[in-house]
Amino acid sequence: MARNLEGVPFPHLLDAGRAEQVAQRVKAAIDHINAAGKFGGLEFYFLEELSALDRQVLAEKRLISPQHAELAPGRAAAIRRDEGVSIMVNEEDHIRLQCLFPGLAIGGAWRLASEIDDWLEQRLPYAYCPRRGYLTACPTNVGTGLRVSVMMHLPALVMSGEARKLFSAITKVGLVVRGLYGEGTEAAGNIFQISNQVSLGVSEEEIIEKIRGVATQIVEQERSARQGLLRQARAKIEDRICRAYGVLSQARIISSEEAIRLWSDVKMGIDLGVLNGADSRPVNEVLVISGPGYIQRLAGRRLDATERDIRRALLIRERMRVYKSP
């Protein structure tokens, strides 16, 4: 959700002093929310007070954008302890509010975001035009200021080659497909982010319904592609899954790219029941562990690439121990 303060230039036009003022005003609104005991407590951070490593970890966890992790005056973030809510201050807009829910829980995420938005609005007059809706730094966000995104793991659609055709169809109905870390990133680990392109001239409910409908269809297609692959090439798919399990469980040196690629195969193996009696949380942690920032913060110091690859392999091996050899 993109919001801006009435009568204040957009962040890219602010000098340091005024950017700082915006951050202080948002902080006051957050303090007000926390004082009311709402939303489980939002921790407020001025990003310049965090180390570069800490900012990198926030970006790897998708709590702030990679751009926001770079230092600039007045940049701040408010983050709920469970990391399900984050608010970026002075990113592209004064306020970018994000709610992250597991599963296809768009309604829940939307209700929570609206409620937090209402609380913020009690203290912060928004730039709003009755005819155009919420005003934003980039015209594509004007209107509802809402971006609804669904992160989807689609290995079978990629393997079967159906993904490309599907994504081109999705683009035609006004949605956008991006990689794991948002705009301009690769679909590492076969994870795709599907979002609305337009936020003007449609209601929030229409956006949510469209994304929900498309996502449900994609889930069906992915499931049927998986069954198709199993029918046509069971040994090949099982081989791929089991090799990925073998390497993730045993490697002593592993790059972030390889770990995420193998994660995708293991995750599919869990979903298909090839890896038995397993829930997918430990292997999902591989995605966070894989980030270079996370590993260095855990080590408490900068590490060169080889040291990171060795520590990454160790952390992943520990997570993999919960899975029984298939």
Next chain:
Amino acid sequence: MARNLEGVPFPHLLDAGRAEQVAQRVKAAIDHINAAGKFGGLEFYFLEELSALDRQVLAEKRLISPQHAELAPGRAAAIRRDEGVSIMVNEEDHIRLQCLFPGLAIGGAWRLASEIDDWLEQRLPYAYCPRRGYLTACPTNVGTGLRVSVMMHLPALVMSGEARKLFSAITKVGLVVRGLYGEGTEAAGNIFQISNQVSLGVSEEEIIEKIRGVATQIVEQERSARQGLLRQARAKIEDRICRAYGVLSQARIISSEEAIRLWSDVKMGIDLGVLNGADSRPVNEVLVISGPGYIQRLAGRRLDATERDIRRALLIRERMRVYKSP
């Protein structure tokens, strides 16, 4: 050991009838040995009475040469039950006697071969010239008719790049380096066969001493190369070993080439103690299991390449179960 019968043309000059006669004469000598209860029993096979698959398996086990496995009149083989002794009849020479011993046990192999040779000679007059020694179809084997070979697993010398220099030095002292399956084959799995080049003008004892001396030196060099690799790149070596273990333990489809390549890394891991509490017999079986003939004979029928790769993976997984995850 290459031997030929006096007064009979070499095998490539024999017609079917005379080749058959040679086989019958050798069979009679073997029957005589078995009747005397010597050498634990040598099973005699006319190769034309074996299936193509059975002949292929004998070749994969190195009990006969790949050439000998192809059908031709009078070809036969006598094989001891434990497969430590095999005698090819009508290969390049009338008689090729081979003793296979584990470890660097050249003396033991030589004593056994000599004793069997003496027993054969009681019934079979050999083509022998006091000035030239034993006469053979190929002039390179004239003299002692003896080839002493040592099979060596030299992964660290290959990895460190020292193998090439070493082999060129070995060639200069009159020895030959070959791959796993003898003349003209690749050194699959980093297994090399080091043998004497010349068998004329030297005594059997000199040949044995030279091979023993060179092999002992190579063992030392391989050991020191392994320690060197561990010192310089322990994580890299361990990563390679553990990944090989992970893939051999988990793959559902595996080619013969990949299996032998990974065998080499796992075997080195056992020797270096990276894979703990393990003896190397189960992983050594991977070498035999990997052969296409072995898998098909076990299945009792011809299998296409994919079926073989699936069954191979299954057989290897069973062998790998004895090793604990490192």
